[in-house]
Amino acid sequence: MNSAVDTISVARSALAEARSAVVLTGAGVSVESGVPTFRGAGGLWKTFRAEELATPFAFERDPKLVWEWYDWRRQRIAQAKPNPGHHALVELERRISEFLLVTQNVDGLHADAGSREIVELHGSIWRTQCVGCLEVRNNREVPMKSMPPRCRCGALLRPDVVWFGEGLPPGALNRATRASQKCDVMLIVGTSSVVYPAASLGPAAVHGGAQVFEINTEPSDLSLYYTLLQGKAGEVLPALL
Ligand code: OAD
Numbered sequence: 001m002n003s004a005v006d007t008i009s010v011a012r013s014a015l016a017e018a019r020s021a022v023v024l025t026g027a028g029v030s031v032e033s034g035v036p037t038f039r040g041a042g043g044l045w046k047t048f049r050a051e052e053l054a055t056p057f058a059f060e061r062d063p064k065l066v067w068e069w070y071d072w073r074r075q076r077i078a079q080a081k082p083n084p085g086h087h088a089l090v091e092l093e094r095r096i097s098e099f100l101l102v103t104q105n106v107d108g109l110h111a112d113a114g115s116r117e118i119v120e121l122h123g124s125i126w127r128t129q130c131v132g133c134l135e136v137r138n139n140r141e142v143p144m145k146s147m148p149p150r151c152r153c154g155a156l157l158r159p160d161v162v163w164f165g166e167g168l169p170p171g172a173l174n175r176a177t178r179a180s181q182k183c184d185v186m187l188i189v190g191t192s193s194v195v196y197p198a199a200s201l202g203p204a205a206v207h208g209g210a211q212v213f214e215i216n217t218e219p220s221d222l223s224l225y226y227t228l229l230q231g232k233a234g235e236v237l238p239a240l241l
Contacts, residue, residue, distance in 0.1 A: 028190020
């Protein structure tokens with residue numbers, strides 16, 4: 001039962017029999033759409049790591065620098081289209097009666113592909129929030145005309161995403177945790193499993209008795225606890241259907 005083909009058929013049967021499934025995705029699912037990951041090769045922007053820029057402190061210190069990074073990501077994402085991995089998850093949702101897609105990605109590509117039941121744990125890069133009046137608005141301006149952008153009220157706008165040290169959107173984590181605890185099967189796709197609380201959803205599913213399969217080009221921090229289907233999301237996910 002060691003070969004990749006055997007493991008894929010085990011996962012395929014588990015999904016075929018599942019009444020409820022949760023899929024947790026990370027940046028790796030969008031790599032084949034041309035969106036860079038946060039860690040590993042290509043993860044750096046200029047010389048900065050995500051942990052240095054995706055924080056309220058970095059924004060307070062240098063909002064223009066933080067916005068330049070987001071503007072760069074928005075330009076990459078604006079050109080990206082969903083890939084076969086995103087499309088396979090739409091089909092999986094169609095087949096399984098209780099299905100929830102939990103994503104750490106802020107790129108919106110799952111919704112573009114047609115997935116419906118989505119929890120965006122880390123917000124959306126396509127919304128802004130005013131740091132003064134707190135108004136949240138959709139914003140598709142690419143590239144941003146003024147840097148850093150400002151609200152109608154005059155205060156700075158920030159991306160409506162979750163930064164290190166901030167809480168997740170109310171309700172999102174609860175819904176994701178509840179579904180993870182009671183699902184039959186979980187797929188964990190393209191995440192390094194180092195950022196919590198998202199990374200705790202896999203262990204919650206294992207604890208609840210689910211079969212948990214991980215799809216990643218390389219082992220992650222938590223692979224030990226899952227069945228690893230090593231390969232690209234855009235190839236492995238369609239093979240599971
Ligand atoms: P990471 O950049 O940490 O990890 C991406 C994962 O995708 C790695 O484990 C890669 O091995 C894997 N990978 C790369 N290409 C792949 C492919 N084609 N198919 C499958 N897997 C592939 O990204 P995340 O785990 O999503 O948060 O990062 C978690 C959070 O950290 C992000 O949501 C973001 C970041 O800082 C915030 O900004 C709050």
